[in-house]
Amino acid sequence: xxxxxxxxxxxxxxxxxxxxxxxxxxxxINATGxxxxxxxxxxxxxxxxxxxxxxxxxxxxxxxxxPTGVVxxxxxxxxxxxxxxxxxxxxxxxxxxxxxxxxxxxxxxxxGNHxxxxxxPAGVVTTIAGLAGVSGNIDGLRNNAxxxxxxxxxxxSGDRIFxxxxxxxxIRMIKPNDGEVITFAGSSAxxxxxxxxxxxxxxxxxxxxxxxxxxxxxxxxxRxxxxxPNxxxxxxxxxxxxxxxxxxxxxxxxxxxxxxxDIHNNLxxxxxxxxxIKTIAPSGLVTTIAGxxxxxxxxxxxxxxxxxxxxxxxxxxxxxxIVVDTYNHRxxxxxxx
Numbered sequence: 001x002x003x004x005x006x007x008x009x010x011x012x013x014x015x016x017x018x019x020x021x022x023x024x025x026x027x028x029i030n031a032t033g034x035x036x037x038x039x040x041x042x043x044x045x046x047x048x049x050x051x052x053x054x055x056x057x058x059x060x061x062x063x064x065x066x067p068t069g070v071v072x073x074x075x076x077x078x079x080x081x082x083x084x085x086x087x088x089x090x091x092x093x094x095x096x097x098x099x100x101x102x103x104x105x106x107x108x109x110x111x112g113n114h115x116x117x118x119x120x121p122a123g124v125v126t127t128i129a130g131l132a133g134v135s136g137n138i139d140g141l142r143n144n145a146x147x148x149x150x151x152x153x154x155x156x157s158g159d160r161i162f163x164x165x166x167x168x169x170x171i172r173m174i175k176p177n178d179g180e181v182i183t184f185a186g187s188s189a190x191x192x193x194x195x196x197x198x199x200x201x202x203x204x205x206x207x208x209x210x211x212x213x214x215x216x217x218x219x220x221x222x223r224x225x226x227x228x229p230n231x232x233x234x235x236x237x238x239x240x241x242x243x244x245x246x247x248x249x250x251x252x253x254x255x256x257x258x259x260x261x262d263i264h265n266n267l268x269x270x271x272x273x274x275x276x277i278k279t280i281a282p283s284g285l286v287t288t289i290a291g292x293x294x295x296x297x298x299x300x301x302x303x304x305x306x307x308x309x310x311x312x313x314x315x316x317x318x319x320x321x322i323v324v325d326t327y328n329h330r331x332x333x334x335x336x337x
Contacts, residue, residue: 015289015302015336020052020322021071022330024297028059028078029071036071038063038329043152043258043312044322045100052314052322053106054331055095062095062108062119065331075119082113082132090125092117097153097164097206107161109150116150116163116174129174129181137168145181147172152206152217152258156229162214164203171203171216171227185214185233191221198233200225205259205312207267215267217259222252224259224267224280237286243274243293251286253278260313260321268321270310277307277323277334290334297328307332 019034027037039058046052052065053074061076073088081091093112100106106119107128115130129145136146150172152164159176162184170186190199203225205217214227215236223238235249242252254273261267267280276291289302296306312324321334 015334016300017290017302017305017307017323017332017334018299020331020333021065021069022325022328024328024330026058026329028056028061030063030073031071033069038331040326041312041324041329041331042096042326043098044314044324044331045098045106046314046316046322047100047104048317050316050318052316052331053098053100054324055098055108055312057094057096057111060092060094062092062098062106075123075125080112082110082115082127084117084126086125087123090119096151099153099155101155101159107153107155109153109163111149111151114147114149116147116153116161128179135167137165137170139172139182140180142179142181147181151204154206154208154214156208156212158212162206162208164206164216166202166204166219169200169202171200171206171214185227185231191218191223193225193234195231195233198227204257207259207261209261209265210263215259215261217256217269219255219257222254222256224253224256224269237280237284241273243271243276245278245286245288247286248284251280258310258312258324260315262315262319268313268315270307270313270323272309272311272326275307275309277302277310277313277321289336295327297325297330299332302334305334 026039029037042057054063064074083091096111097109108117113132135148138146148167151166161174163172169189173184192199201220204219212229216225226236244252269278295308298306308327311326314322323332
């Protein structure tokens with residue numbers, strides 16, 4: 001079986017899954033590689049030095065993994081809260097999504113607090129939108145805005161921040177100049193392509209391609225949706241629950257919570273419901289590249305590797321895939337060589 005991208009072709013024998021960090025036992029231990037412990041890690045982002053930042057959901061913290069596998073706590077005390085501050089003096093409540101800008105600032109969706117946080121490279125945490133502990137659906141400036149369990153987050157070429165506002169079934173945008181929050185796409189729960197009348201059902205993942213198109217993991221609809229820069233929504237891949245590779249809407253996914261993208265605009269999907277890693281080429285062709293469908297933990301070649309309900313992915317500077325293998329409490333790497 002082959003994975004075909006726009007500039008490369010890989011056999012399954014070229015795809016290898018290995019461990020970056022995590023013992024497999026839930027916990028909170030800073031250490032190197034397999035000696036570290038996470039507790040339901042969800043998403044990852046990679047900076048320009050290939051440091052990996054992970055939202056450690058059940059520990060209420062943001063972890064950092066160096067290229068040599070050293071795991072530390074980058075921000076958050078571990079206690080549930082919404083305090084701004086530096087490093088471990090800040091607090092989170094179920095941090096979910098994470099992305100990084102050109103200046104290596106992190107942006108985190110603080111799911112349980114219904115707010116959006118910014119973390120500088122020095123670890124200074126501030127709240128940039130929403131009011132901690134207050135859910136709702138209100139557009140407006142900074143803390144006048146309201147979200148309801150924001151989850152995915154991504155930044156376009158114009159520094160606009162896009163958020164999957166999961167329980168509001170909306171895609172929201174934060175303007176870079178004044179921090180105003182607006183609704184970019186969506187109206188109510190459903191499955192409708194279009195513009196202002198488009199509908200999503202609990203969208204959780206989001207990435208942006210080189211042309212500023214948005215791709216959404218529309219979780220409860222089990223589809224990948226595409227939104228053009230002018231707000232036109234279409235279904236890019238997927239149809240309903242299942243496990244079928246194929247072109248566009250011929251494909252079927254299980255539950256999909258996350259999505260990643262590489263420099264060639266290939267999408268990567270941690271198919272949580274099927275315990276597999278899949279890719280979608282720019283043509284819309286869906287292919288399984290790792291996992292058997294059986295939940296478990298096994299390193300090795302793509303066709304033999306096992307995962308357990310992975311939630312998130314990212315891509316590093318060498319086009320390696322970073323897999324957040326959530327229910328194995330591990331961070332994994334898939335090399336495509």
